[in-house]
Amino acid sequence: MSAPAHQSPAPAVPGTTVEPTADLPHSEPPNGRRWPVLLLGLGVALLPAVIAVLQLGRIHPDEVYQALEPAFWRVHGYGVLAWEWKDGLRNWAVAGVFAGFLKLADLLGITHPQGYRAVVAIPQAALHVWSLWAAYRFASRRADAPGGWLAALLLGLYGPVLVFAGRTLGESLSAAFLVVAMEALDRREQPVRAGFLGGMALGLAVVVRYPSAIVVLAALMWLAAARRWRLLAFTCLGGLGVAAGLGALDWATWGTPFHSFFAYVRFNVLSGEAAARFGSAGPGFYVKPLLDAVPLWAAAAVPLGLAALRQHRALSLPLWCAALYTGVLLTTAHKEERFLYPGLVLAMLAAAPPVAAFITAQARPAVRWALTALALGAGLHVARDYPSGDLRDDQFRAIVAATRGGARGLLIVNEGLWGAGGYFYLGKQIPWLTCDWPHDNAFQHAMQDRRFNRVVTFEDRALEELQAAGFRIARRMGRETILTRE
Template sequence: MRRGWDGPDAALVALLGLALALRLAAAFALPNIVHPDEIFQTLEPAHRLWTGWGLVTWEWRAGIRSWLFPGFLAGMMTGLGALGASWPVVLGAIVVVLAIVSLAVVAVGYRVGRETFGPRGALIVGWLCAVWPDLVYFAPKTLTEVVAAHTLIVATWLANAPALAPVRGGQARGYVGLGLLLGLTFCLRFHLAPALLIVAIWACRMDVRRRWLPVVAGGLAVLAVSGALDWLTLGSPSQSIWKNIAINLFEGRSQDFGVSHAGAYVVWMSTAWGPAAWLVLIAFVFGARSAPLFALVAGSIWLVHSAIPHKEVRFLFPATPCIIIVAGVGCARLLEWWGKTWPFPRSRAATAGVLAVWTAAAASAATGPDYRGMWVGRAPELAAEAALRNAGDLCGVALAGLNWFDTGGYTHLHRPVFLYLYDQPYDERPDKRRLGDAEFSSFNYLIAPPDIARPPGYAQLGCEGEVCVYRRPGGCTPSERDEANRAIEALDP
């Protein structure tokens, strides 16, 4: 390790600019949903807190979700709304803010590369962090796993002695800051507790008074705020943590959504990254010695989540920044060894070649079968809701042949109208689906697949992919079934 933070330089600024451009271009050019939780566990509650209307999932009814992150999002909505910003601008601002926060991975990667293998190492690791598809794709996602990953990566870097040295200054403020980051990460994603403990032990060692006490104080301060927030909003201190654990551990609620074998993450990541996965693995092995803490954090997250029966790719994301940073360090280490053993090609040419290889690997993964589907996931549903948002005669919307959790909810509809859910029994003809005995007068717009049996009086306005918008003339006639059929109640398990 050479030295700690001494301010940005031109290369770092350029890499941050490149990373931000990639993240914003992907987010705005290809709006998508990777998982329902990015809507219904964060944005939708925030939208409901601000406007008073939104869908309520079972997790919020059970009181196992914290208002910490949704409260932050609601604060942004409120502030921008007070300034007169339109709803698309508000959603866009959230994307921009989260994309900027994600640049912490690039900055940390650059610093780790510089601290281990100088300017060339900084360029290689920073470049890889800027262009790797997982880090680009997930950056603006309103998922607590993603935000926790970004706070964790800063804490992991700060835990290294060279990083702490400049802020230590004979005082404990550096360790208090580390504790605050660890506490915040825990409140966002308590499943990362083993990794957080590893970071704390690495930073504090056996120094109780000067290190452990300020770290613990910082962590407890965040836990106290989060616990008090749960108490005020849910009914008991830290309820979003202990009740979440109780429901999923003793009632097995998470397993109702599927279970996978212990090696599922290996299969999923190798499939998503394709041949590039081998490049990452080899580089990671060579880089673990030079960036051991990052390797330990990544390994602990991988092992803990592999042992949990219910698995989702997003759960593993907090390990991804560490994996990519270690892989970049490993590549820089191999390049340094190559330069000592084989003087040709020259250093700059070799570095350019390495960057080109990693860029090709990232592009290969980003355009593979898995990512091709992720870049456009649920885009038709979002487009349909965006179109209805501007419909002046809208007085009610029904979803037919679609899952409510595959839509953008009221967050993307952003209109205070009833949103209906109906069971859609199959018609006798296997290629046609119908609405059943719905009262069509309660709504005047319908979002449904193109092969649905057309309701009386409804005309198809347009389709995108497998999602179409239908409309009938006239207004809506409320019925006694409104309260029973509207989605805000139908979501109750």
């Protein structure tokens, strides 16, 4: 539904980039051409989940120990619970949902770790499909239907999205909910429905990752600055409904309403313990990750956005939220590359429509296809550098392979506890240890305990000592070597 021609534009917040937000008339492709486009979009939306399941590995230990491992513990009664789950810094929403799908896999007789990891990926894949559909709707108001589809492709094939969106990290889940919220709050029609949906999506973004409360505050500021009071009111109501659910969940699991939220704020914001325990860095820490993560097509959105200012003056909600969120990250002491991801996704959501509109407006098909290929290629290229850490995907695949069959105990050499895959990727209740060097106590214990008949060693560390203890090389997977003894 288009905004009336006489409607005055929303006021801009000083110092922010602005862009059109009114719904623009656009045409959908004919029915005969719509299904191929929808199938292509669905395939792109499912790619991150497929990559994560086939690749395994982890971007950060939280991917395993804050989501998959507590879910496994909830279903099977054993697992490694990180300190946050003992001190009550986490809520059970995400782990509870994953536990439900793990239980489903168990009922279906799926016992292979990669198999039930695929089942766990179902709700996250559905959420990502929803977020890319929201991205299409957001962009089609600014670039018509063809531009909307291209913008959704630019976001869906953006390197960090392909890497993160299938991962069980709070950043991954929260970013998807934020995209849904941005589209809902961008609507000009049905403010009651839009507000409830936007508020609930914002609330769920916070439930899965508490730092996303920064984006919630930014969005509420945007609504107030735009004087969209009715939308603001129902957004608050939708968010309060989710907050009530979180309070009830914490009450049922931790014994006090909002126990996990307040414990999280005390540890990470008020006490300074997060920086003391995990390290601190200055604002310059984020310079290289930001430069590595911004594709050339997003840089091209800057002049295109400035040109649009001559005709429209309306606030860019996702860009405003991304800027405020990233600004807060710069001021916090403890910094990690993955923290940037929600802000990057929101920034790309804002940048994609003007780029897509420019490309689809080109009269010559050859020019349109060439520019499309260049833009998509530039977005894919970013996956090489962000994040910069080692996924250890070959290690996780080796752990899964090593524990099949008659494995009675597993030693992982050249890896610590929090870098390993936990019982989730072992898939069975057997003793397992991690160590770095042959002189470590864990290594010596495993050599003497005959239950330990499987070893995975990274880059062949301690290979000679393992062979001297009776192990033989069974298989090599990338940088990993699997050894067995009987």
